[in-house]
Each structure stands twice: as structure tokens, then as C-alpha cells.
Amino acid sequence: MKSLGIDIGSRTIKVAVINNGNVTISRKSENSFNTLEVCKKLLEGLDYDAITSTGYGRHLFAEHYKCNTISEIKAFAVGAAHILPSCRTVLDIGGQDTKAIALDGKGNFTKFEMNDKCAAGTGRFLEIMAMTLRYTLEEFGNEALKSNTATNISSMCTVFAESEVVSMLAKGNDRQSVAKGIHQSVVNRTISLLNRVGINNDILFAGGVAYNKCIVNILEEQLNKKVFINDDPQIIGALGAAIYGTY
């Protein structure tokens, strides 16, 4: 059976098709103001027997495609258990939200936490901070990685952090060090979220922010644990939805 999962996130839409437990196709695209149009393009030419949607746009999609939906939490739990059966903790840092999920090893999640309504600590926060420092998103992580020092950022609110960063630069603080400080603050925030569900091995880091080497570095250093990142950390939710469709 060919099962398709679609994860409609605020920034990116991801699609995965599995056939007999193997991923045969995965695609992604930036979301736009016209979510359904982006979905339609992504699905073009794909062959599938079942479809399951997840992500914040799941209901909108399901209304049009008359399909099942599952929450992102469930999708990540299922997807993570498939990729890494020994996984007990999932961390997902996406565009608008951050999730920490505890798994029981039998494919169920036992607890989950999400960031509250502000964007602090999410991918969006990093994007805005990169812009404030005039870096591209890619440079941002790489440059931060080069710094041996991290300037301490005290505000976690995006708006305040932005002006704090601007005034730090004006005071002559090193740009790389400020960049590192921002990464540090995101990791601190992430760890407190993880602590609320309990941090147990193995840990899988999913979502677009997992591409950021500096975040991964600091996270592993602070946790004193290795975190696993698969080849395509953005696909876990879509994969989970696809697997769920075969149940």
C-alpha cells in the first residue's frame, strides 16, 4: 500500500510517500499565502492509496482532500519511532513552534510540551535575529560556530531581543559572539522545554533548525549527550503521517 503523509507547517510543507515501510518519495516546498495551491503542486504526479495530513494546516487540507488528520505531536512520535526505534525524546524546532515529546518505546507518546504563543526559541526567532545581524540564515549558524565567546542575551522576547542585539552591535560587541549568544539563548530555552518532558536517550532532533550546526553543538555540549539527526530532519512529521495512514 502506498501511503502519503503531508505536514503543513507555517513555513514549509513536506510530503512523504511510503510503500511497504520504505520512503519512496519525499518533497518539500515553502508555504505561501495560498497553502492549498502549494499542496496541490506538491502532490502533482504522485501516486498513493491513502493520505493523512498533519501540521497546523491539517484541517484546511483535510476539508478539501477528505482525508484523515493527526496532530503534529502524534505524527512526530510515529515518525521518530520509525527512524530511530530506540528514540525516547523528540525535539522539533520548526518555523513557529518548538515541541518536546517523550516516547515510551512502543510507538506512543507519554508527554509533550510546546512553546507558548510567542516565537522566542523557534526557527522564526533565529531568522529574525539573523536578519538583524545581516547574515543569511546559513551564515548565521556557521559564523556563530566560529566564535569562542558568546555574548549574553537576556531578552527572550523577539521584539526586545531585536533591540538588545542592535544596541549590542552599536556598543561594538563582536558580531560572531553576539550570534553565538543568540544561539546559546535558544538552546537554553529548548533545554527548559525538554526538561519538562524529561530527557531520556535516545534523542532525535527534527525540524529545519536541526540543520543549524551551532545549535546542535551547543545542545550536545549542554546536555552532555549525543543527539541524533537523520538525513532529512524536516520530513519526520510527514513520514509519521504516512505511516499512520497504513494503520
Add this chain to the structure above:
Amino acid sequence: MSDYHEMWASLGLDLKTHDAVLEIVGKGYQDVFLSQKNRPEGMKYFDFVMSEVHGLRIKEIMDAKAEGRKVIGTFCVFVPEELVLAVNGVCVGLCAGAELGFEEAEKYLPRNTCSLIKSAFGFKLAKVCPYIESSDLIVGENTCDGKKKAYESYKDIVGNLYVMDLPQMKSEAGKALLKAEYVKFAQKLEEISGKKITVESLKKGIEIVNNKRAAMSRLAKLRFADPTPISGLDALLANQVYFYDNPERFTASVNAICDELEKRIQDNIGVAPKGSPRILISGCPMAVPNWKIPFIIENSNAIIVGEEMCTGERGTRNLVKDQASSVEELINNIVDRYFEIDCAIFTPNQNRLEHIKQMVKEYKADGVLHYGLQFCQPYQMESKVVEKELEKAGIPVLLIETDYSQEDAGQIKTRVEAFIERIS
């Protein structure tokens, strides 16, 4: 519907804003309540009450005032309605559940004040609440620090505020304080109404309120059934209207709904399929038109079976004993009943935890959603203990911290759905 603009103008409402509010609430009511399937027939009464909540009910209240009866506005279930009725007064709840006039309110309150307090100020400052405007006496009570300090400035904007002190511990001294405050309140009521509280009038008041609470308990118990015969939204609505309506008419209407629900249970009719995930809500009160969380839950294929809230069982459980031969003894009985309310402003508050566990069992709830208003210290602090203790007992808990805005609805929906997946 009649035109009440003249009455509203005479109460000093800001007609333009008020019209807008009525429109929003009416639209919200339509979307949230009238869209539900399989509603009990008896809910039509509540539809009517809600459509006339600023109309006919206010007119009744104005008529009562014209007869010399006093209107007492309250913010907390610790204010005994029995005493108000004993001087032939009318008791109305003033708690407000919408984000309105917050900017104005923030001239008096710090931004990190809970939405409930902010909207009490907002509704007054925006001149949109006929209940506030028709109250002869507004009772503030010293519960949380937020309310306690807020009343200091509220006094300046409402002009007829009476502050009642409340204990913080369930000790003998605490009980003595509650009694002293109720005696003082009784005197105040006698003074403004010019009526003496007698054994007879107080017994009558007790009877009316007992009947009202008994009807609510009856309704609550019918929700033990699976399939559940009434939605959590409709039950919450009854709990909210409890604070505004004519108590005797309200009691009769709730009992009529209960008769209908009993029939439904016999016939195995429910509002959601048998076996739907059952959720108990616990935490801060939800005042009209705060329906955000229940709406999300019940539109995610789960059903709310009970409310451990002041707009719910915490507010309505236990009756006042009416055997006594003097006013003082009756007041003692009232104190006994109210002293059991396990609000989070008390320390320690172990009983609330026991009540939640007991309710989970009785209502056969699959999980508990703890609803805490942002910046509400008492309930937020207690939520951590509730979560720890319940999870330890094998009861899944979801902590939701929110306010009156709608911005976080999408995120809450994700969390609620995931929680439902967890408990199904």
C-alpha cells in the same frame, strides 16, 4: 426582540460599543452553541436567556429595583446569595469573559494582570455591562492578590464597592473570620435594603439557593453516563447563566432539562458517540462569553464531562443545612457550606486535589485539562502539583495556560488534539 436602547441609555451604557459587543457575543453564540448537533430540547430556554441577557433580564432587574429591591453584584462564589435573597435582593455575577477595554484597564492595572480582572475593569470603563451599572452594591472579596489590590482602584471607578475579607487557611481562625465577614455583610445588606433578616426570610433564601444547587448537581450526575446526554458547552452555559438568571425559574428549567436527559440516557441517546474520549476541565472560572477551550475540545471529537471550576462543581457542590432556630445558627450553617469551597487561594489546598481525583472517577474521565489563566498565580502554581499528583495516579493531564485573546487558538487546538490522541 424588543428595543432596549432607551433602558441601556438610562443605565449610562455606551450604546455604540454596547451594540458592537452584543453583535459579537450573538455571533459567537451562534457559532459555538447553535452549531452543535443533538442538543437537548430544553437548551432552548438557555438560548432564549442568552438572546435576552442584556434585554429582558435587565428589564426584570430594573423592575425589581423600581419595587425597592436591591441588586448586589458579585465576583466570587464566596459571596452568599442566601443572604442577598433574605433581604429580598437580587444577586448577579459580574465576572466578565471577553477581551474588552483592556487598554483602558491597563491605565489602572499592570499588564501582567489576569484577563478576568482586566475585563472586570474593561467592562466598566467601556460602559458595556448593564449588570455592573444596575448594581446597588458591588461586592469585592479579598481572594487572590490580583483582585485584592485591584479593588483598591476599582472602588474609585464604580463608587459602590463593598470589600469582604476572606480567610486563606482552613483553620478555626479562618472559619471565625469567614463568619465575622458574613455577619458584617448581612448587616450591610440590612442597612441598604432597610429589611431585617429573619429566620423565615433566611430559610427561604437558603431553600431557593439549595434548590438551584441541587438541580445543578442533578445535571452533573447525569453526565456520568456514556454516551453523555449533554455537551460540556451546554452544561457550562447552564453554569454561567446560574449567576444571572432568576434563581427559581433557572432551577425549574434545569430540572426540566434533567428530565429530558434521563429519558435520553434510557434511550441511549448522547451528544457524541459512546466511547468518545471524556475530559474533565479543572482550574480558573470561565465567565460568559469565554467558551474558547470547551469549543476547541468538543470540536476535536472529545466530550467534556465535568468542570472542576467555580463555574462548575466547585461553585455548586454542597448544600446549606436549613435546620436551625435562629438567624445566627443559619449563618453558621452557611459558613459551614462555604468554608468547604476549595479555591486555590487557600493554603494548603489538598482537598481540591482529592476532589479532582474523585470527579475523574465518578465522571469516568480519561484525562484532565487544567485551564489556567495567564498571570493567575494561585491556579498556575497549583497546576504543577495537580499535574504531578494526577499523573502519578495514572491520570493524563494537559496544562493549558491562556488568556481571553484568540491568537493562540490554533496552537491550543494542536495540543488538545494531541492530548486526545494520547487518551483515546
